[in-house]
Amino acid sequence: MKILVCIKQxxxxxxxxxxxxxxxxxxxxxxxxxxxxRADESALEEALLIKESVSETVVDAITVGPGPAAQVxxxxxxxxxxxxxxxLVPDDDLLKPLTIASWISSYATGKGYDLILAGVMGEDHMxxxxxxxxxxxxxLPCATSxxxxxxxxxxxxxxVEREIExxxxxxxxxxxPAVLTFxxxxxxxRYPTLSNLMRAKKQRALVIPSEALPAVQDREKIVGAxxxxxxxxxxxxxxxxxxxxxxxxxxxxxxxLLF
Amino acid sequence: MDKHIVIIAELRGNQxxxxxxxxxxxxxxxxxxxxxxxKMILLxxxxxxxxxxxxxxxxxxxxxxxxxxxxTYNGELTKDLLYDILxxxxxxxILAAQTTQGLDFGPxxxxxxxxxxxxxxxxxxxxGEGLCFSRAAxxxxxxxxxxxxxxxxxxxxxxxxxxxxxxxxKASGPVEIKTSDxxxxxxxxxxxxxxxxxxxxxxxxxxxxxxxxxxxxxxxMALIKQLSALFPRSAVAGSRPVCDMGWLExxxxxxxxxxxxxxxxxxxxxxxxxxxxxxGMQGAGFIVAIxxxxxAPIFNLSDVCIQEDLKRFIPALVxxxxxxxxx
Numbered sequence: 154m155k156i157l158v159c160i161k162q163x164x165x166x167x168x169x170x171x172x173x174x175x176x177x178x179x180x181x182x183x184x185x186x187x188x189x190x191r192a193d194e195s196a197l198e199e200a201l202l203i204k205e206s207v208s209e210t211v212v213d214a215i216t217v218g219p220g221p222a223a224q225v226x227x228x229x230x231x232x233x234x235x236x237x238x239x240x241l242v243p244d245d246d247l248l249k250p251l252t253i254a255s256w257i258s259s260y261a262t263g264k265g266y267d268l269i270l271a272g273v274m275g276e277d278h279m280x281x282x283x284x285x286x287x288x289x290x291x292x293l294p295c296a297t298s299x300x301x302x303x304x305x306x307x308x309x310x311x312x313v314e315r316e317i318e319x320x321x322x323x324x325x326x327x328x329x330p331a332v333l334t335f336x337x338x339x340x341x342x343r344y345p346t347l348s349n350l351m352r353a354k355k356q357r358a359l360v361i362p363s364e365a366l367p368a369v370q371d372r373e374k375i376v377g378a379x380x381x382x383x384x385x386x387x388x389x390x391x392x393x394x395x396x397x398x399x400x401x402x403x404x405x406x407x408x409x410l411l412f
Numbered sequence: 413m414d415k416h417i418v419i420i421a422e423l424r425g426n427q428x429x430x431x432x433x434x435x436x437x438x439x440x441x442x443x444x445x446x447x448x449x450x451k452m453i454l455l456x457x458x459x460x461x462x463x464x465x466x467x468x469x470x471x472x473x474x475x476x477x478x479x480x481x482x483x484t485y486n487g488e489l490t491k492d493l494l495y496d497i498l499x500x501x502x503x504x505x506i507l508a509a510q511t512t513q514g515l516d517f518g519p520x521x522x523x524x525x526x527x528x529x530x531x532x533x534x535x536x537x538x539x540g541e542g543l544c545f546s547r548a549a550x551x552x553x554x555x556x557x558x559x560x561x562x563x564x565x566x567x568x569x570x571x572x573x574x575x576x577x578x579x580x581x582k583a584s585g586p587v588e589i590k591t592s593d594x595x596x597x598x599x600x601x602x603x604x605x606x607x608x609x610x611x612x613x614x615x616x617x618x619x620x621x622x623x624x625x626x627x628x629x630x631x632x633m634a635l636i637k638q639l640s641a642l643f644p645r646s647a648v649a650g651s652r653p654v655c656d657m658g659w660l661e662x663x664x665x666x667x668x669x670x671x672x673x674x675x676x677x678x679x680x681x682x683x684x685x686x687x688x689x690x691x692g693m694q695g696a697g698f699i700v701a702i703x704x705x706x707x708a709p710i711f712n713l714s715d716v717c718i719q720e721d722l723k724r725f726i727p728a729l730v731x732x733x734x735x736x737x738x739x
Contacts, residue, residue: 166551166625166684169707179554251523273515278549279687280531282519289520294488294598297516298669314605316669317512318424320662323484324602331598336669338656372528373565376539377557381548381712385699389717397718398729401700402736404716408698410619410677411643 154210154308156200157261159271159283160193160229162222166276177377189225191342192272196335198342200270201233203304211235215260217253219244223358230353231345237358240366250282252369257283258290259366266330267308273298273334284334295332296325300339414449416501417442420494420508421454421466421474428462431509433576435569436470440577441536442505445543451475451501452585455493457483463587471582479592481601488599490517493592495524503527503564510568512669518568527564532687534573552686552709571668571691612663612671617647620675622666622693625653626682626703626722633659635726636681642733649673651689667692681722685710702726 165186170179189197197214204210214229215238216222226237240256242248261269269291274281281297288295300322301314310329314322316336327333345353390397405411417439422429432452439450454463454476463476477493494517498506506525508514510532522529535546537557544557545567614620621640623633633648640646650660652667666673668688678696683689685701685708693699694713701714702722711717718725
C-alpha cells in the first residue's frame with residue numbers, strides 16, 4: 154500500500170496570542186513553541202500501524218508551511234514514515250484551506266496513493282477543511298472524523314468508524330483509494346526512535362517551493378481579528394483562594410444551586 | 413434563476429435536528445441586508461413528516477429529496493444530491509450546521525460548487541466591506557472576521573451560536589418532495605454502532621463537574637470526583653483530551669462528538685473551552701470555570717470565573733463547603 158499523511162505544525166495551545174490593533178493581524182506572544190497537530194499525529198500513527206500489518210506499505214508525510222515546519226517532517230520520519238515532502242511557503246499565516254488542499258492535490262495526483270490520511274481539524278485555525286477538500290479535488294471518496302479503520306486484506310476497501318454526535322459511531326465501507334481524516338484518541342501516537350531520527354537528519358525532506366505549484370485564487374478574505382466576546386457575565390472572583398471559595402459558595406447559594 | 417439563501421436541514425434519525433432552526437435565525441439576519449428568498453433543503457430516507465414540520469415551523473419553501481440509501485448519513489450521496497439541487501438554483505449563501513455531517517460534506521461541496529467555504533461561523537458582523545462572518549481560531553482565544561470573495565458562500569454554522577426564533581403564526585411554506593434512486597458508488601453505510609452511548613448519568617444530572625487538560629495528572633481526577641460528590645444528582649464529565657489520555661471513560665466526554673448536557677450547574681475545571689467542547693455545554697443554566705489561564709475562552713462562556721489552580725482551589729472549596737454544612 155502507498156499512504157500519504159498530511160501533517161501540520163501548530164502552536165502550543167498554551168500560547169497567548171495578541172491581536173495587532175491595526176490590521177487585526179494575530180501574533181504570538183513570547184517565544185513560540187510548536188508541535189505536530191495532535192489529530193495529524195493520530196493519522197500518522199494509524200498509517201504506521203497499517204505499515205506494520207500490511208507488507209510493502211510505504212508511508213510518506215507531507216506538510217505545507219514555512220521553513221520551521223520541516224521539524225514536523227523530521228518527527229514524522231522519526232516515528233517511522235519513509236519520506237517527507239515539504240511544500241515550502243514564505244509565511245503560512247494567511248494560507249486558506251483550499252490553497253493547502255490544492256497544493257497537496259498537485260503533489261499527490263498520479264502518484265498512486267491508496268490512502269491519504271489527515272487530522273480532522275488543525276488546532277490553530279480550526280477550519281476542518283483540508284482533508285475533505287483534497288478528496289474532492291482528487292475525486293476520491295472521503296470520510297471525516299474517523300476513529301478506527303480496518304483495511305480489507307486485498308486492499309480494495311477500508312471499513313471505517315466515524316465519530317458522530319452523542320458518542321455514537323457511524324460505520325461505513327469505502328472503496329480505495331480514499332481520503333480519511335482522523336480524530337484523536339483512537340490510538341496512542343508513538344515516540345520517535347533514535348535510529349529513525351538519525352535517518353531523518355540524513356535523509357532530508359523533498360522541498361517543493363510553493364511558487365512552483367499553481368496559484369490558487371482565494372475565495373475568502375480575513376478582514377480582521379478580535380478577542381472573543383463574553384456571552385455571559387463572566388465575573389472574576391477576587392481575593393485569596395479561601396475567599397474565592399467562600400464567595401463562590403455565596404453565589405451558588407444565592408442562585409439556589411446548592412441542592 | 414432567482415438568487416436564494418439555501419438552508420440545508422439536518423435530520424437526526426427521522427427527527428428534525430433543532431439546529432435547522434438556528435440556521436433559519438442566521439438566514440433572517442442575512443436578510444436584513446440581502447433581501448433574498450429562503451429555500452430549505454432536506455435529504456433523507458423518509459422525508460414527508462420532517463419536511464412538513466419544517467414548512468409549518470418556518471413558513472419557508474421546502475424541497476425534500478427522498479432516497480432509500482439515506483437511512484443513515486452517506487457523505488458521497490449527500491454531496492452528489494446537494495450538488496445537483498444547488499447547481500440548478502442560484503444560492504448566494506448556503507447554510508449548513510457545523511456537525512459531524514456538515515463538516516463531512518460541506519468543504520467538498522463548496523469545492524464542487526466553486527464556492528467560498530467558511531466553517532465555525534458564530535456571528536455576523538458588518539466591517540464596512542459587506543457581510544462578514546466571525547469564527548473562532550486558536551483554541552477559541554481569537555475571533556477572526558471573514559469576508560467572502562465569491563458569488564456563492566457555504567457557511568457551516570456553530571451549533572448554539574444563533575438562537576432559533578419562534579415565528580408568529582405564518583402560513584405553512586410550500587413543500588416539494590422528489591424521489592431519487594441515485595446510489596452511492598464508493599461509500600456504503602453499514603449503520604450506527606452505539607458503543608459509547610451508554611448512559612453515564614450526564615443527561616439527568618443537576619450538576620456536572622467537568623475536567624479538562626488543566627487537571628494536569630490522572631491523580632487529580634480525584635479532586636474532580638470530590639467536588640462532584642458535594643452535590644446530589646451530580647456527574648463527572650470531561651473534555652476530549654482528558655478522555656484521550658485515558659483519565660476518564662469516553663462515555664463521559666462532553667462536546668461535539670460526545671454528550672450535550674444542560675445541567676443547572678456546570679463546573680469546568682481546567683478546561684480551555686474551545687468550540688468542540690463549547691457546543692456540548694453552552695446550554696447549562698449556570699457555568700463556573702476554574703482555570704489558571706486568564707485568557708481561557710471558557711471564561712467568556714461563564715457566569716463566574718475563578719483564576720486559580722484547581723489543585724489549590726477545589727480542596728479549599730470542599731473544606732469551606734463542609735464547614736458551612738456543619739454549622
